[in-house]
Amino acid sequence: MIQLNEKLDQITGYINEMTSEHTSTGLSVAIVKDDAIIYSKGFGLSRLQPDRRIDGDTLMSIQSISKNFAALSIMQLVEEGLISLDDPIVKHLSYFCTKDKEQSDLITIRHILSHTSGFPSDLGIANMIAPNVKEIFSDTPTEFQEALDEYKLTEEEINQIKTREDVTRWFKKVELAYPVGMGWDYCTDAYVILADLVEKVTGESWEDYLAKKILIPLNMNRTTADALAVQKDENSASYYLGDNQVETPFPINAISAPIGYLYSTANDLARYLRFHLNKDQKVLRADLVGEMQRPVHQVSEEWRFGSEVRSYGLAWFTDTYKGVKVVEHGGGQMAVRSLMTIVPGLGLGVVVLLNFDGSLHHEICDKVLDVFMGE
Incomplete structure (x- = not known):
């Protein structure tokens, strides 16, 4: 039997080989086995100017992995008996509706969590309210307007969004793509509604709730929604796109933090996976942790990646x-890539964070799984 150190050396050798062409950008990897973090390494640079090495504590954008934290917040409220997964959203947010009020009155918390609410995927509102959105869409003089046109939004409309409640109210213009609960479409924007719900039920900001109820108990001391603090932190990443490694605008969007604008580290996410893997009830009852991991609906074709069961x-x-x-969630935007994966049958958890574009995060995760499966 291959000893643990040999397995980890195999993984390091593979990553070194795969990152040889990315010597100016970087990635961090952490591995959990059973109840221990057994691997934490950085490869390459977190910033190019000035050069700084990346490591397991480098703060990085985690993009849509943020949704898992929003979901866990909701599940804690379920455990406390303050809400039920099958409560209609309007029970807690009376101002929520879509163009078809009769249908949207049927949309439950579970529907939004599982992307089965009927919302189309291409709404755009949550990302387009980023404060640096014009910088993001600046490759051509007309790119920003083209993005607005693509999403059927106006600049005045996005400038009116000041709070998460405003995002929830904005959904009144949405036309459902399918009957509630009868399909699946990944609607990133809808997770803002979940944070709005947490705030209305608890009476505190989602960020304060997150820190108090999840991050502090799990010793995730370098996970935050504070983009300015991250940018000032010496051990934080910048992001580089394409072969020319062009630095991209920093991913910042406070209102939309629950959809993809949290920042964390490989080591902190390893602690997070350790909790989900072992269902240790530190911040949520084991049965509710299991409920999060239970399949609700098969994903649409473009999200299956060749799988018949995804x-x-x-x-x-x-x-x-x-x-x-495997149970996983990833994230990506421009030059940000993130992936966290648990394999319950192997007692294994894997985190891979990149500050450049591509699919290397998936390739590295697959290699880790192969090594621990003995392949």
């Missing part, structure tokens, strides 16, 4: 890899 639970994708069940 599904979505409550902020987790579920799938199989070489016959073994």
